[in-house]
Amino acid sequence: MDKEKIDQIIDKHEGEASSLIQILLEIQSENHWLPGNALERVSEKLNVPLSRIKHIATFYKAFSLIPKGRNEIHICMGTACHVRGANRVLDTVQDITGIKPGETDLDLKFSLETVNCLGCCALGPVMEINGKTHGKMTPAETAGILKNYE
Amino acid sequence: MSKINLQIDEKKVEADRGMTLLEAAKTAGIWIPTLCHYEKLEPYGACRICIVEIGSGSSTKLVVSCLYPVEENLTVRTKSEKIDRIRKMILELLLAHAPDSFELDELAKEYGADKNRFDKETSFCIHCGLCVRYCAEVKKAHAVGFVDRGAKREISFVPEIASKECWKCKECFPLCPTSALQAAYVLTEALTSAVPSFKGEPEDP
Amino acid sequence: MSRINSPSELEELRKSILSERDPDKPCITLCTGSACHASGSEGVADAIEEEINKQGLSGKVDIRKTGCHGFCERGPIIVNHPDETTYLQIEPDDIPEIVSMTIKEKKVVDRLLYTDPSTNENIIHESEIPFYKYQERLVFGSNGSIDPKSIEDYLAIGGYSALSKVLSQMTDLEVLEEIKKSNxxxxxxxxxxxxxxxxxxxxxxxxxxxxxxxxxxxxxxxxxxxxxxxxxxxxxxxxxxxxxxxxxxxxxxxxxxxxxxxxxxxxxxxxxxxxxxxxxxxxxxxxxxxxxxxxxxxxxxxxxxxxxxxxxxxxxxxxxxxxxxxxxxxxxxxxxxxxxxxxxxxxxxPLIINRGAQWFSEIGTEGSKGTKIFSLVGKITNTGLVEVPMGMTLRDIIYKIGGGIPDGKKFKAVQTGGPSGGCIPEEQLDLQVGFDELTKAGSMMGSGGMIVMDEDTCMVDVARYFIEFLTDESCGKCVPCREGMRQMLKILTNITKGMGQEGDIELLEELSEVLGVASLCALGRTAPNPFLSTLKYFRDEYEAHINEKKCPALSCKELISYYIDPEKCNACMICFKKCPSYAIDGGKNRIHVIDQEKCTKCETCFEVCPSRFGAVKKVSGEPVPPSVPEEKRTIIRKSKKK
Structure with a gap:
């Protein structure tokens, strides 16, 4: 990642160590993952040990230390979606994409994540792709929806 | 400094204000088992094996002695059927990861813990954090840290720092309750794996 | 905007905002909360703007994009003011009719109204829809009438008057006393x-x-x-x-x-x-x-x-x-x-300050005052957010407001309190909601999640689900939480896969005790609750899984099998075509048969089989019936016999 861009983000937060998570979130959102040079730069400028940054980067779910696919699939595993069969939807998506939650395929086409609740319980089971919500999902419908993504 | 009087296992104990129950018990010659405790480090309260019971009559509760501060007139019990049961379970849970740890083995004998109660998942590490905390608090090197969370939590050396700091130090190795094996193992692995990843290329999570 | 320098300046500003607003001017409020957004409210919003312009009404109608109205099941929602005509499940195509009929001619579009399923009558006003009628929306009520991006909207409904009162008329100690008194x-x-x-x-x-x-x-x-x-x-x-x-x-x-x-x-x-x-x-x-x-x-x-x-x-x-x-x-x-x-x-x-601790403490039960917002979700007809006074019974919330269980299914349990809470069974439905009441029933209030479960929900799987959730979400620092849950999850997963053993329940109970007393924080200490409450009320389901390798709810994948009832199969070929693992043997006029070896239990066949046939069946704890012999698989159609 571009060093100037990283510095810009850090400077925006006035280089405060307590803003570490906010800074990492912004880098993640800008770059879609946290490259090593960004972690090192943040460590250096905020004077926070790299070990702590790595703990944070792996502790919180929003961060990724590997590049993400072009299309990010989020399957809601909230309780409402669970009792309405979210597991079956997840199984089918895993079968179709060949990746498990937390993984990205080799072509960088899809990244798959489970999320704990998207707050759209009326539409459960919910699958979100690139921010677009697909509600009332059934295993039978998933293949058709995934086909639309390149 | 004013003294605090309390009772530990029927014994009257005089402690300094601000002491923990564990420290107070030690001054009175009462032994409480510990795994994640080390005098040179801040109390951590992760292994929970130093759990004791405080209070009397119907209002008793379980607290961990390495963190709980002494209070005037407090009644403390370091042994009971319930305490032993909890310690036994904690040991059994940890033995699934480090069945060959001498320290765990000794305690297992004391509490009658069954090494084979749970399926083995030998990862050696019991997450006491002694290496991580020693490196951060005493050595201020931060060469080893935790990564991930929940059941996936692990310790991990930071290659960039470890390659510079660790070979001349290694002071954390003897602290490890499951022998220094795992520390050495992880360290070697970290040093031989992709250090260049920190030039910006993708790295393994 | 320059800063307001005194409480009286605030009141002047409020007056001037209100004077510019004509209460009789038509206003279309559209719910743009997250659920309605996901159901397409953005497209509806665009359509409203376009249509207002097209019909020459710009400036004559206010459009207000509000936050969540609560009735997420039927979103996107439109409420027309001042007369409160409420339309549900709106699509952009409905807008021209709404504008020309309701806005211009003050007529109601019947087909967009809520129809009460019990009386079959259409209901015009939001507040009369049963979902809203039994609620007491003190905290949540304003959501539907203000644009959250407009501070003027908040001021127009009396916003910041509590703050102004506190700063000008009360000492800090008086504020504290008021909150304490409100309980x-x-x-x-x-x-x-x-x-x-x-x-x-x-x-x-x-x-x-x-x-x-x-x-x-x-x-x-x-x-x-x-x-x-x-x-x-x-x-x-x-x-x-x-x-x-x-x-x-x-x-x-x-x-x-x-x-x-x-x-x-x-x-x-x-x-x-x-x-x-x-x-x-x-x-x-x-x-x-x-x-x-x-x-x-x-x-x-x-x-x-x-x-x-x-x-x-x-x-x-x-x-x-x-x-x-x-x-x-x-x-x-x-x-x-x-x-x-x-x-x-x-x-x-702000409510307590404005209306007084006395007023607040008159709402609710002895130990729990005021109202509580619940998210009523799961197997429930009216999914949404509901605000009720403390002390309302679970039965009233689920049936009067929630409209009961959909698809004619039977209620099994309601889960409250999230991963720290528990499942409450049918026999406790008359329980009044309140902090102490729910705790006594083995659950807890938590933040207000209320997940309804029906006969198709496996309670062992629910316990497994929450432990899996927490195993992933635990910070991993202390041993009881990290290692105890690791083992609980293994055992529960095994039970749901038919690999449960005698002694599993006892071991889970023992682990629960250690987690409950020895964990560092509340996450670990309360983690056993979903297991303990499901065990307390649904022990038979645990025993069926362990002893008979049977999932009574027909939900655990490894314990169920699918088969096609030859009496009901019409050889329509839908399941045959849709099966992703080619596990269905069938053809035109040939009764379909599922190859149990190939079946991945994805349930696609069960879903796609037309309900008028209902030929795909599930069994658990017993083998599937023997399939029909080859010679009897041909269907001879009476009407179309050639």
């Missing part, structure tokens, strides 16, 4: 009395103190706080400022999940506006009281809902809970006294 208890989980928490911080000797909004709503199936933050951010802000005044804090934080982008956006904008108007910053309303608020986004960790973990996260660390032998209201953020309350708790504060 407001924390809406985030434990139900700790807010006034006592405030008092502890207020009396702590340190000068620097903090107030914090916990908007790290993590319980799966709960989204009340999100709807409040998105739909009425100033209400929360006003409550927070009042709290800061009462305890003497000069700085506050809002810890909100980054998974809630709209909530982050709206609260950030609200803070900016409040600063411009002089409700935040130096000398608020010219009274000399200074207070600022910062937004901190949570990066995705359920454990950060726990107070000490949240504060650790605010300090910029991994969110590990701290052992709380000293409470965080005495030693919290950066070791300073810190009052952390949940979104809904703060939202109650």
């Amino acid at each position: 407001l208890r924390g809406r985030g989980g434990g139900g700790f009395p807010a006034g006592r928490k405030w008092e502890g911080s207020r009396n702590a000797p340190e000068k620097v103190k903090y107030v914090i909004v916990n908007a790290d709503e993590g319980d799966p199936g709960a989204y009340m706080d999100r709807a409040l933050l998105e739909g009425n951010p100033h209400l929360i802000l006003e409550g927070l400022i009042i709290g800061a005044y009462a305890i003497g804090a000069r700085e506050g934080y809002i810890y909100v999940r980054q998974e809630y982008p709209l909530a982050v956006e709206n609260i950030t904008l609200a803070i900016k506006k409040a600063q411009e108007f002089g409700f935040l910053g130096e000398s608020i309303l010219g009274t000399g009281f200074d207070f600022i608020v910062k937004v901190h986004q949570g990066a995705g960790a359920f454990v950060c809902g726990e107070s000490s973990a949240l504060m650790t996260a605010l300090e910029g660390r991994a969110g590990e809970p701290r052992p709380k032998y000293i409470r965080s209201n005495i030693k919290g953020l950066w070791n300073k006294p810190s009052v952390l309350n949940n979104v809904e708790t703060w939202a109650n504060v």
Whole structure:
């Protein structure tokens, strides 16, 4: 990642160590993952040990230390979606994409994540792709929806 | 400094204000088992094996002695059927990861813990954090840290720092309750794996 | 906008805002909360604007994009003011008719109204729809009538009058006493009395103190706080400022999940506006009281809902809970006294100040005062957010408001309190909701998730689900929580896969005890609750899984088999074509048969089999019936016989 861009983000937060998570979130959102040079730069400028940054980067779910696919699939595993069969939807998506939650395929086409609740319980089971919500999902419908993504 | 009087296992104990129950018990010659405790480090309260019971009559509760501060007139019990049961379970849970740890083995004998109660998942590490905390608090090197969370939590050396700091130090190795094996193992692995990843290329999570 | 310098200036401004608003002017309010957004409310909004212009009504009709109205099941929702005509499940194509009929001619479009399923009558007004009729929407009610991005809208409904009252007429101690007297208890989980928490911080000797909004709503199936933050951010802000005044804090934080982008956006904008108007910053309303608020986004960790973990996260660390032998209201953020309350708790504060502790404490039960917002979800006809007075029975919430269980299924249990809570069975449905009542039943209030389960829900799987959730969400620091749950999850998973053994239940109970007393924080200590409550009320399901390898709810994948009833199969070929693993042998006029070896139990055949046939069946704990012999598989059609 571009060093100037990283510095810009850090400077925006006035280089405060307590803003570490906010800074990492912004880098993640800008770059879609946290490259090593960004972690090192943040460590250096905020004077926070790299070990702590790595703990944070792996502790919180929003961060990724590997590049993400072009299309990010989020399957809601909230309780409402669970009792309405979210597991079956997840199984089918895993079968179709060949990746498990937390993984990205080799072509960088899809990244798959489970999320704990998207707050759209009326539409459960919910699958979100690139921010677009697909509600009332059934295993039978998933293949058709995934086909639309390149 | 004013003294605090309390009772530990029927014994009257005089402690300094601000002491923990564990420290107070030690001054009175009462032994409480510990795994994640080390005098040179801040109390951590992760292994929970130093759990004791405080209070009397119907209002008793379980607290961990390495963190709980002494209070005037407090009644403390370091042994009971319930305490032993909890310690036994904690040991059994940890033995699934480090069945060959001498320290765990000794305690297992004391509490009658069954090494084979749970399926083995030998990862050696019991997450006491002694290496991580020693490196951060005493050595201020931060060469080893935790990564991930929940059941996936692990310790991990930071290659960039470890390659510079660790070979001349290694002071954390003897602290490890499951022998220094795992520390050495992880360290070697970290040093031989992709250090260049920190030039910006993708790295393994 | 220049800052408002006194309470009287605020009232003048309010008057001028109201004078510019004609209560009789038509106004279309459209729900743009997250659920309606997902159902396409943005397209509806565009269509409204376009149609208003097209029909030459621009300037004559107000359009207001509001936050969540609560009835998410039927979104997108439109409520037309002033007459409150309510249309549900609106699509952009419906808009021309709404504008030409309802706006222009004041006529109702019948087909878009709510039809009461019990009487088959159409209902015109929102407040008369049974879903709303039995609610008492004190905190949540304004959501439907204001644009959350407009501070003027909030002022028009009396916003910041409580703050103005507090700063001009009450001492900090009087505010504290009022909150204590109201008996407001924390809406985030434990139900700790807010006034006592405030008092502890207020009396702590340190000068620097903090107030914090916990908007790290993590319980799966709960989204009340999100709807409040998105739909009425100033209400929360006003409550927070009042709290800061009462305890003497000069700085506050809002810890909100980054998974809630709209909530982050709206609260950030609200803070900016409040600063411009002089409700935040130096000398608020010219009274000399200074207070600022910062937004901190949570990066995705359920454990950060726990107070000490949240504060650790605010300090910029991994969110590990701290052992709380000293409470965080005495030693919290950066070791300073810190009052952390949940979104809904703060939202109650302006109400209590405006209408008095006496009024508030007349609502609810002995131990639980006021109202509570629940997210009523799962196997329920009317999914949505409901606000009811404490003390309403679960039965009334589920049946009167929620409309009961859909598809003619039988109610089995309702889960409250999130992963720390428990499942309440049918025989306890007359339980009144309240903090102590739910705890007594083996569950808890938690933040207000209420997940309804029907006969198809496996209770062992529910327990497994929550333990799996927490195994992933635990910080992993202490042994009982990390290792105890690892083992519980293994055992529960085995049971749901038909690999349960005698002694499993006892071992789970033993692990539960250790987790319950020895874990470092509340996440671990309450983690066994979903298991313990399902065991208490549904022990037979555990035993069926272990002893008979049977899932009575026909839900656990490894324990069920699918087969096609030859009597009912019409050889329509739908399942044959849709089966992703080519496990169905069939053809034109040939009764279909599932190859059990190839079947992956994805349930596609079960879903796609037309309900008029209902030929795909599930069994558990017994083998599938032998398939029909080859010679009997041909269907001879009577009508089309050639």
